[in-house]
Amino acid sequence: MNFSSKLIEDAVNAFANLPGIGKKTALRLVLHLIKQETDIAEQFADAIVKMRKNIKPCKKCHNLSDTPICNICNNPRRDAKTICVVENIRDIMAIEDTSQFKGLYHVLGGVISPIEGVGPQDLNIDDLIERIKNEKATEVIMAISPTIEGDTTIFYISKRLKDHDVKISTIARGVSFGGELEYADELTLGRSIVARIPYQKHGK
Amino acid sequence: MNFSSKLIEDAVNAFANLPGIGKKTALRLVLHLIKQETDIAEQFADAIVKMRKNIKPCKKCHNLSDTPICNICNNPRRDAKTICVVENIRDIMAIEDTSQFKGLYHVLGGVISPIEGVGPQDLNIDDLIERIKNEKATEVIMAISPTIEGDTTIFYISKRLKDHDVKISTIARGVSFGGELEYADELTLGRSIVARIPYQKHGK
Numbered sequence: 001m002n003f004s005s006k007l008i009e010d011a012v013n014a015f016a017n018l019p020g021i022g023k024k025t026a027l028r029l030v031l032h033l034i035k036q037e038t039d040i041a042e043q044f045a046d047a048i049v050k051m052r053k054n055i056k057p058c059k060k061c062h063n064l065s066d067t068p069i070c071n072i073c074n075n076p077r078r079d080a081k082t083i084c085v086v087e088n089i090r091d092i093m094a095i096e097d098t099s100q101f102k103g104l105y106h107v108l109g110g111v112i113s114p115i116e117g118v119g120p121q122d123l124n125i126d127d128l129i130e131r132i133k134n135e136k137a138t139e140v141i142m143a144i145s146p147t148i149e150g151d152t153t154i155f156y157i158s159k160r161l162k163d164h165d166v167k168i169s170t171i172a173r174g175v176s177f178g179g180e181l182e183y184a185d186e187l188t189l190g191r192s193i194v195a196r197i198p199y200q201k202h203g204k
Numbered sequence: 205m206n207f208s209s210k211l212i213e214d215a216v217n218a219f220a221n222l223p224g225i226g227k228k229t230a231l232r233l234v235l236h237l238i239k240q241e242t243d244i245a246e247q248f249a250d251a252i253v254k255m256r257k258n259i260k261p262c263k264k265c266h267n268l269s270d271t272p273i274c275n276i277c278n279n280p281r282r283d284a285k286t287i288c289v290v291e292n293i294r295d296i297m298a299i300e301d302t303s304q305f306k307g308l309y310h311v312l313g314g315v316i317s318p319i320e321g322v323g324p325q326d327l328n329i330d331d332l333i334e335r336i337k338n339e340k341a342t343e344v345i346m347a348i349s350p351t352i353e354g355d356t357t358i359f360y361i362s363k364r365l366k367d368h369d370v371k372i373s374t375i376a377r378g379v380s381f382g383g384e385l386e387y388a389d390e391l392t393l394g395r396s397i398v399a400r401i402p403y404q405k406h407g408k
Contacts, residue, residue, distance in 0.1 A: 001301065002301050003297065004268070004269060004274050004293075005274075005275070008268060010254070011255035011256075018233050018237075019232065029222050029223070029225075031293070031294070033255075033256055034255075034268065038256050038257060044218045044249075045248075047211075047218040048234075049249045050211055051237075051238075052237055052245035053242060055238055064208070065209055066210065066211045072208055089208075089235070090231065093205055
């Protein structure tokens with residue numbers, strides 16, 4: 001692309017360096033900011049710099065937070081005995097959006113993957129084990145992707161906890177709510193038959 | 205979406221306010237910036253603020269520029285007698301990318317559109333006419349979209365120039381180079397037959 005201005009070129013490149021944004025989209029965003037008041041661009045830049053400078057992982061659960069201990073860990077109304085183990089902070093947001101979980105979280109930062117060179121020591125597993133023991137957690141919910149790497153990670157953590165009295169569960173896997181059976185993939189459908197649940201009859 | 209941090213929420217909203225970027229994409233971009241060094245986010249923000257503060261329309265052609273007169277208008281090797289009229293600066297970039305034009309540009313800032321309430325007075329037409337007269341331009345090339353609004357704009361400008369000795373041309377319209385006839389739309393194909401060009405025979 002042929003830019004008549006170095007400043008526009010720099011700004012376009014800054015956007016285009018972000019994942020999933022190409023040069024054409026970047027240019028569209030830059031031209032949009034040029035059309036707005038100068039304030040808008042400044043507020044935009046300010047929000048990003050402030051966020052980047054002040055966001056740190058929560059010391060307890062590794063969720064991203066602007067305070068040393070995150071909002072969720074700090075909330076006295078949440079059940080500190082139940083810990084939901086997730087891969088990343090996006091999973092926390094997704095679970096929080098459901099409003100179905102009132103315990104605390106623990107972010108692993110990924111899953112064990114020999115192919116990608118990720119071992120247990122690269123993840124926040126040691127302090128998960130410590131936390132479970134120190135805080136006398138009664139249940140650990142593994143909300144980990146149903147993949148081979150995810151299953152390996154769950155297996156590894158459960159092995160580390162085998163001498164410790166804590167209930168370990170995984171989130172239910174099966175066909176989507178509202179989904180049509182014919183569109184579910186074979187593996188999911190197969191597993192959902194193997195892991196069928198007794199039906200609660202009325203009046204029982 | 206449920207953000208555990210106000211700062212992340214602000215940054216996500218800043219991105220999500222840009223056109224074509226939704227909340228999920230915005231979050232992905234923010235998490236990407238968190239993974240990078242603090243420097244990267246600062247350079248990103250800096251490029252945007254600097255660009256927004258210093259970019260102004262070129263006083264001559266209304267191209268965006270970091271100097272009062274843009275690189276193209278300032279270039280003594282370009283032909284100042286030929287002015288290519290375009291709707292917006294993206295069109296300049298597209299034409300510059302072809303390396304087929306060595307004259308100067310004039311950005312209208314849009315086209316005449318009664319439906320959208322855009323009249324000739326909202327566009328940079330008055331100073332185009334003045335420029336053509338003052339600079340004794342010999343040719344004005346209308347590189348305007350082939351739409352009703354575009355045609356109206358070309359008609360309006362040509363009327364304003366009817367007593368002035370300048371050649372007015374429009375860019376050629378027809379089937380795309382390398383395009384297959386069966387996929388060209390009817391209007392384009394129809395026009396390209398009406399506006400057929402004499403074939404240059406070899407040896408003539």
